[in-house]
Amino acid sequence: MVSLANPTRFLGLVDRVVPLLTALTLILLGVGLYLAFFVAPPDYQQGETVRIMFVHVPAAWLAMFGYMLIATAALGTLIWRHPLADVAAKTAAPIGATFCFIALVTGSLWGKPMWGTYWVWDARLTSVLVLFLLYLGLIALWQAIEEPGRAGRAAAILALVGAINIPIIKFSVNWWNTLHQPASIIRLGGPTIDPSMLWPLLVMAIAFTLLFVLLHLLAMRAEILRRRVRALQLTQVERAALVEA
């Protein structure tokens, strides 16, 4: 693990892992979509609309997973000042924001036929919207400060402060009287969802998680290269200044 903290070794690993991970992700997405549309039965209450759940739930999980990844990497940035920790956090933000956006939009598209409205200021929906805004704030902060080290430290502090929102999202359905249904999969008494729908959901969740990891590895590789380009461009400017002097 320690050797992977070296950016050059990390790049070598990414080059080896990406083709395999791409193939695995595409296969699982194909299987998951087949199960979601052709194997899972319609729900006795929601009817066919339950099929939205197979993208909505994994996207919502990954929106929270992405933020936890950023918060964990923020500790690496602030405590060990490791450059790869900042690279991991910075590149996870747009991916987490995209999955958060998907969770919000697909939730709205499910809400209209089931609740009769696209949106309510319910504790779960509002806290997920706050998560999306936190993602946008983090992305804006990284863009606003030019020097990567300073930007990383500022973003790490904001990320750690915002991490308080994650337990609020998770337990909002227990702490407040919400229109959003309570937890039906990750709960103490086990899942309440029927296995005929649970399995397609789990396959889609694994496929989405692999997709997240794949995109994150590719984005980390691009960010490491961007920092190398920046360092070389600075060297080029320094050399030019020396020649002029």
Add this chain to the structure above:
Amino acid sequence: MPNLGPHAIFILAAYGVTFIAVAALALAIVEDGRKQRRLLAELERKGIRRRSASAPAKPDATRAAKPTRKRRP
């Protein structure tokens, strides 16, 4: 494709939005990676390299630095 019932438009829209968002993100990430590789290659072509990339090979240097044991006369 099964009959998606009266709410088909909502189901298809949910999967459509998901596909478009993920595809746009993936394309942006892949294109960014290609751009950075291109920029790095251009800089290296101009002779600007990282210190670690232009450093001399290590094995010979370590061998030369190793003290050799001398025999007593």
